[in-house]
Amino acid sequence: MTQPDVVRTATVVAHYGVAVAVRLDSGALERVRVPRRTSLVVGDRVEIRGETLVRVEASRGVLRRRDSHGRIRSVASNLDCLGIVLAPRPDSPVGFVDRGLVAARAAGLSSFIVVNKSDLPGAAELHGTLEEAYGAEVSALLVSSVSGAGLTPLQSRLAEAGRGVFVGTSGVGKSSLFNALLPELELAVGEINEVSGLGRHVTSTATLHALPGGGEWIDTPGFRDFGPVEVSxxxxxxxxxxxxxxxxxxxxxxxxxxxxxxxxxxxxxxxxxxxxxxxxxxxxxxxxxxxxxxxxxxxxxx
Ligand SMILES: Nc1nc2c(ncn2[C@@H]2O[C@H](COP(=O)(O)OP(=O)(O)OP(=O)(O)O)[C@@H](O)[C@H]2O)c(=O)[nH]1
Ligand SMILES: [Mg+2]
Structure with a gap:
């Protein structure tokens, strides 16, 4: 039973609006109720007394973005790295990679690019274009969560990077990559809309996963607007x-x-x-x- 006076430290691993899932430093998972609209994000370090959240520790490495309404949103905290995921289908908005890289650098994070769906036509060309534009400074990995191609080098990169977050537009296959890297995981994935060619916004909350090869990575809901914050x-x-x-x-x-x-x-x-x-x-x-x-x-x- 939980001792009501003992303060326990933990990491937020998912946020469900009125509750967060935390991983205690002992390794156990727990759910803690929090006020609605709390500003907690996945990656935050917290202190819990009994079943109540009593303190949020100061965080570093916070990835923020400005959405299309000009609102500032924190994606996740205590990060080391940003992985920008793209695919030949659905495409990503012009400038998405630049915005992501600028946001990562402003937050002091390392970064790399993942081109998923290498089994589909157009993936190798997209990878080539990105290598040409960014290759000198930022690596781009070509992978497929369906065929398994490129997953071993990806796993090494994720382990080296430490704590990271995958971002990308809905439908590029972020959750599918987690499912491929963690076979026991069953994150929901969704079909691409045949008419619009866009993803269906299947993932609705960010979740943190410890990977078997090392590294802790966060799956996020897809977004297309990535306005850098705190960059004049x-x-x-x-x-x-x-x-x-x-x-x-x-x-x-x-x-x-x-x-x-x-x-x-x-x-x-x-x-x-x-x-x-x-x-x-x-x-x-x-x-x-x-x-x-x-x-x-x-x-x-x-
Ligand atoms: N051909 C092919 N399809 C893939 C691959 N990876 C994912 N998909 C498909 O792409 C679709 C979208 O995958 P998700 O994993 O849900 O994409 P997501 O980026 O998590 O999307 P949101 O959660 O909406 O942001 C699904 O139909 C997947 O089966 C891949 O490597 N190759
Ligand atoms: Mg998803």
Whole structure:
């Protein structure tokens, strides 16, 4: 029986609205009631007295995103790594990988890309395109949860990474990958909608899983909007994938936005081919979005 005065520490492994599932440091799993709309996320460290949650420890490595309504959402906490999952079907929004990589770097996380459904046409091409765009800095693994191809290298990568979270649009196969990596797990998976070509938002809550090969990874509900949080327009370039080598020595100008400033190191990199026009255009598109998000709100007191 639970001793009411003993404080026990635990990790949140799932959030069900009015309750969370926690893994006690002893290894046992328990459910603890929490107030609705609590800001707890999977990965949080908590203290429990009896059956009551009494404290949430400060967390590090929190992945946050801004959704399409401008709301800031925490995806998970105490992370080391972000795995961005894509597939040939359904496709992911333009700029999804850039946004994910920027968000990961801003949160101090390592990151890599997983192209799932290697058994389907278009997967190898997608993998090739991603390798070309990001290969120098970010690795991309080609796998299939159906055929099992690439799962052994994926398992090693997940173990090396420590605590991580898979994100990706609905239907790319995040939960299927967990089921393939953990044979006793039976996470719900869903068919792609034949008409829209989109996933059906099958997973509704994030869940943390200790993998047999090592590492603890979190499955999440799919989302398409991945606005970076806590990255100002002036900071974006430092996190933007593909700009690393030209920014090593710093730009001539403090607070340079690398848009049209003469003598800017990024524009020089575009000129010499170190940065492709596509990478620079992707940067400018995200920069424009961050400028809108950071613009002072109009309509306030005069
Ligand atoms: N051909 C093929 N289909 C796959 C593969 N992995 C997953 N699928 C299928 O893709 C569909 C979506 O898989 P899920 O695992 O539910 O996708 P999810 O990313 O978890 O989706 P949400 O939970 O909605 O975010 C299912 O029909 C799976 O059977 C794969 O490697 N190859
Ligand atoms: Mg899922």
């Amino acid at each position: 327009p002036a900071q974006l370039a430092a996190f933007f994938p593909g700009f690393e080598s030209v920014l090593e020595g710093g730009c001539h100008f403090r607070d340079c936005l690398h848009r049209s400033e003469p003598g800017c190191c990024v524009l020089e990199g575009v000129g010499t081919g170190l940065i492709t026009d596509q990478r620079h255009a992707a940067y400018l598109s995200l920069l424009g979005e961050l400028e809108v998000a950071h613009a002072p709100r109009s309509g306030g007191p005069k």
